[in-house]
Amino acid sequence: MPNSIDRRKKYTRMVLKDSLIQLLKEKPISSITVKELCELADVNRSTFYAHYYNQFDLLDKIEEETIEDMKGYMNKFKYEKKEDVPHIMENLLGYFSSNRDVCQTLLNETETTFQSKATVVAHQFFLKNWTYMNDQEEDLTEYLSTYVINGAIHVVKAWLANGMDKSPGEMAKILNHFINKGLER
Template sequence: MSQKLDRRKKYTRKVLKDSLITLLANKSLSSITVKEICELADINRSTFYTHYTDHYDLLHKIEDEITEDMNRYLHSYDYEKEEESLQMTEKILEYITENRLMFQTLLNHQSAPTFEKRLMDLTRNFMINTWPRANELRTEESKYLSSFVISGAIHVIKEWIAQDLKESPREMAEMINQFINNGLSYFE
């Protein structure tokens, strides 16, 4: 019986998340109501409130889930090894591909103004703590360098999504890693 409830709970949360993302693709978060989310999800409002306090809480939980997934991917590979770094980037890009609408919507500042910053903070902390040469830099340099690299990668990913994911996750992972590792010398 509890397994049935767990499946139902997972289903309810999934349709509520999907409904919010669908609405966010066309409207700002502040103009969305719980009633609209529930109507689109075909869930009653009391059920919504058993899972979330409001639509801001729902968005925060979506962001938490993505952050946890991304963190797991980041820490499941040895970043210092070139091949594993490439695999990690590819795995993250595959995750983005599988959740394209969600990332396209959440990386839009009008839809979810905090999401990109959360991704920046997560990857910055990872980079500073795992990049072998980070210790050689002053704290400020390390922060600026990580911001430069991560914001560049995020904007490349946003452009990739806008271009209908023309390249495969593997091709994009190779490109991003080349940009990070070789910078402007990539074009020489």
């Protein structure tokens, strides 16, 4: 019996999350009601409130789960040389590709904190793993990581919006070129 309850809870949370992501493609979170979310998910409001306080709480949980998933994915890898950078980018782009719907929606939603949370995670990962940069001045590394991460996030957003018209490997090469050579040909 406990397994069926766990499966029902998981299923309910999944359909609510999927429904919110679907609605976020059409309008901002502030325009979404619990009533329309429940109708789309085909669950009653009391079931919704058994899991979440409101639509903002649900969005926050989706963001937190995605960030934790991204952290776990990124922590599988350790990169210490400059030559490893394209691999980390390709792996991270692979993560975004396999989670395109959620990532694209969260990155495009103006009322979420997902982009800033993702920036913090990427920044921490950058400083922890790109040890070849440790010979740089500390404040230079801070500015460089901020520049690289924010630029890369906007490139990823454009890539997702363009239907991932290039493979993660091709995009990793493009980003690596931007980082290392800027506008140089």
